[in-house]
Amino acid sequence: MQKQVEYSEAIKTKYPEQVVIAIAKDKKGRANPVTLGWTMIVSGEPPMMAIAVAKKHYSIETIRHSKCFTIAFPSSEMADAALFFGSKSGRDVDKFAEFDCATEPAKKIDSLLLTDAVANFECTLESQAEAGDHIIFIGKIVASHTNTDPKKRLYTIGPGHKLGSAS
Amino acid sequence: MQKQVEYSEAIKTKYPEQVVIAIAKDKKGRANPVTLGWTMIVSGEPPMMAIAVAKKHYSIETIRHSKCFTIAFPSSEMADAALFFGSKSGRDVDKFAEFDCATEPAKKIDSLLLTDAVANFECTLESQAEAGDHIIFIGKIVASHTNTDPKKRLYTIGPGHKLGSAS
Numbered sequence: 166m167q168k169q170v171e172y173s174e175a176i177k178t179k180y181p182e183q184v185v186i187a188i189a190k191d192k193k194g195r196a197n198p199v200t201l202g203w204t205m206i207v208s209g210e211p212p213m214m215a216i217a218v219a220k221k222h223y224s225i226e227t228i229r230h231s232k233c234f235t236i237a238f239p240s241s242e243m244a245d246a247a248l249f250f251g252s253k254s255g256r257d258v259d260k261f262a263e264f265d266c267a268t269e270p271a272k273k274i275d276s277l278l279l280t281d282a283v284a285n286f287e288c289t290l291e292s293q294a295e296a297g298d299h300i301i302f303i304g305k306i307v308a309s310h311t312n313t314d315p316k317k318r319l320y321t322i323g324p325g326h327k328l329g330s331a332s
Numbered sequence: 333m334q335k336q337v338e339y340s341e342a343i344k345t346k347y348p349e350q351v352v353i354a355i356a357k358d359k360k361g362r363a364n365p366v367t368l369g370w371t372m373i374v375s376g377e378p379p380m381m382a383i384a385v386a387k388k389h390y391s392i393e394t395i396r397h398s399k400c401f402t403i404a405f406p407s408s409e410m411a412d413a414a415l416f417f418g419s420k421s422g423r424d425v426d427k428f429a430e431f432d433c434a435t436e437p438a439k440k441i442d443s444l445l446l447t448d449a450v451a452n453f454e455c456t457l458e459s460q461a462e463a464g465d466h467i468i469f470i471g472k473i474v475a476s477h478t479n480t481d482p483k484k485r486l487y488t489i490g491p492g493h494k495l496g497s498a499s
Contacts, residue, residue: 167436167445167452167477172379175476178405178451178485179373183346205372206346207384208464212339215382215463217374238345269334278334284345285334294461296382296470297375303463309342310334318345 181320186243186250187216188277189227189234196268196277198260199224200251202321203299204236212306214286217299223255228302232290233274236304237282240316247319273308283318285310348487353410353417354383355444356394356401363435363444365427366391367418369488370466371403379473381453384466390422395469399457400441403471404449407483414486440475450485452477 188198203217214236218224228234239247249264261268267280271287278285288304295301355365370384381403385391395401406414416431428435434447438454445452455471462468 166480172476175451175478203372205370213464284342297380309339311342313333
């Protein structure tokens, strides 16, 4: 039976939710990673993915500047990195300089891949749409990578940035 | 270590993925449910969600017609309904007439709620964006409902519509 409740209560049922780390370079050429829970595939042919980024986030500037971004699926071992990248702003901090996280150059776009992620998708920015307090960036996937070692994905398993793996 | 692979291979790492059922009425007033894997929250204030619907799907017409839709989080017991709603077209079949699935009227929009779902969100259509072979519908949540009994959410746990629960 359904009972009408506040949105803040009902949305708790979304967990566990997949987490991604999006990476784009700013105008100084510095790669800026941000942890995001709001992402989805949006096209099969061509393959495309979307991410929703809060309007106040520095990532808005970096993605608009470089017109491309990486979407990495962090592994369950990367919870500390995901928390750091999601709680600091690239306006104040060079996140990759301050947190030890292995990276390698992307192949088709001017961005980085996360070496220990489950997978990395290189995206060119195709369009963007406004939605309330977020901007939706729609990217076309131009290269895909997986980890040579089997890894479990990182999930948000409850409110308040509680992270873990689900399988 | 990352290794470049085909997209079709890399995207297998997305599972388990949450499934939703979107419902909108067509011009005959018939509610049409469709099962979707591609969905995300897109705004916190106001609360908004987006769904990506294949351009060829009948649901495109129904959502554009009624300018509102329900997003239901099906429970793990609803795998058969999710498969039926996701594999038939509302052009050919009255899905709610052919598959026994308890519904009740939405409170704020002209749509239905799924009685046995984990949660239901009533959305008004705010905007839409094109992305490859899909249309992204962006909805503002105007009412939220949860099940009075605790239920587990339904997930796609692997390619080929393999459904199950994750926790």
